[in-house]
Amino acid sequence: MSSLSVRSILADGKLVGDNFHDWYRTLRIVLMHEKLIDVIDKPHVPEPSNNDDAETISAYKKYLEDLMSTKCLILSSMSSELQRQHEDMDPTDIIAHLKKMYGAQSRTPRYQLSKTIFRSMLNVNAQVGPHVLKMISLMEQLEKLGCKLGKELSQYLILQSLPESFSPFIVNFNMNKMDCDLHEMLNMLVDYQNQIDSGKNQGSVLVVGKLNKKKGKWNSKSKRSLSSLKVV
Template sequence: MSIISLRSILDANKLSGNNFNDWYQNLRSVLMHEKLIDVIDKPANVAPQKGESNASALDAYAKYFEQSTTTKCIILASMSPELHRQNESMTPAHIIAHVKKMYESESRTSIHRISKSSFKIRI
């Protein structure tokens, strides 16, 4: 059985700023395919307290930590080197929030500007 990797989509379309919406859509597709989307969509698991010996809590956290690390690597690898350096010390959810804050409104503004100029041309 061959495994299809969608990660090449992110390699070909690294986040550089002006392509945020496309990059984010591609990132979500890759994370859904790899069953990692919950890492950025749901609250983070809290590490068990020192001395807590609940095996299921430890196993759940270990699984979350592994998924979080993989997700972070996928996100950082799909960014320009400058963005990678700026975000490498954050968790996956924080990276997404930071990048959204930086580029989402900028992207919407440029789309609005393009739409506005195309309507002017029609008239």
């Protein structure tokens, strides 16, 4: 694989903060491919004195070139705001500062992710599929940072992010204590929204049913009409 191809991996996943762990893992892969990993893993090379031989001076010049190449790689793979914060630092100082800000021991990325999840709301006329997929992705990212919400709380957060039109679904879901994972729940919500849209066009009664485990969809045999829930 060419250097250009490897470096494009970083360009496709620029550091914005919450993705620090994925970004840092990719950065190390790129630096290893470029034979620059020692720049961030080993101590600074001291500046040679006037008494040092030509080989030592040449090695130091090579180190300075590698230092600049590494710094350019790191900065080019960041958001513009993070670039401004770190443009005057050496690569090792940049990594140390980022680890302090976003590393495993930092609460900042977990707080930012949880805030996004807890405040997520589906607009009335928006599609439920992309909305729930985004929430699931955020929950998975939060889990990678050591903060696991658990299935039930994750389901509640998704349900609480839905507009009033999903109230019949929420009532039925909680009453039946449906045992499904988040992606199965996603399929159920998409099917339910399709029923809402279809009912608006046809003036029919909404139908709520149980999940078909094999297909992750509503099981038509187990559907039951909720006569009191008519499409507006």
